[in-house]
Amino acid sequence: MYQLSPSILAADFNCLGEQIRQVEEAGVEWLHIDVMDGAFVPSISFGMPVIASIRKNSSLFFDVHLMIEEPGRYIEEFKKSGADMLTVHAEACKHLDSTLREIRKAGMKVGVAINPGTPVSQLECVLDLVDMVLVMTVNPGFGGQSYIESCTGKVQKLRKMITDAGLDVDIQVDGGINEKTIDKVLDAGANILVAGSAVFGGNIGENVRRLKERMERR
């Protein structure tokens, strides 16, 4: 399964609902929602009230990327706001195993993310607890950054780890994904692609069509 998950961080918040409607109309099924707390990452974005508000008018799969310290504190609240999946950073959880189990128990899909400086070996003990691993391809905190080349090898390594373990886990990449970088991450084994600027910069429908076309060729 391949999915394009547009990151609303790059959307125009003045007309957020309308822009989400446009990606939905262009045939996207997932929506990437970046929550930042100003502690785990330098920037602050938005939280549950915004998610609850956009939930009212969208039936997209809400893929919520939590860039917050100790996300385990807010699992129920994110569930109530309408999240379908919570992805937490391995670096942000003191008790990663129990946080991942709690997300599952709350009835959501489970994701774990790693920063560019974190090796994939760190995930070995939790791979069987997750539906998806998010390999950050930029340092988290801001949209519009350039893809970090060393991350391609991490995706390859992770795909091998998953296959060798006989598991069925999605690999998401996030940061600097656009028409120039899309092929190498797909070749490396990623199947869920986040794109912010490459979707919301310019003609949304046309951007989605071009990126999806590259994924559908696989």
Ligand SMILES: O=C(CO)[C@@H](O)[C@H](O)COP(=O)(O)O
């Ligand atoms: O999580 C993050 C940034 O921390 C991302 O989801 C960005 O929002 C992706 O933006 P682009 O690099 O695609 O513009």
Ligand SMILES: [Fe+2]
């Ligand atoms: Fe993200």
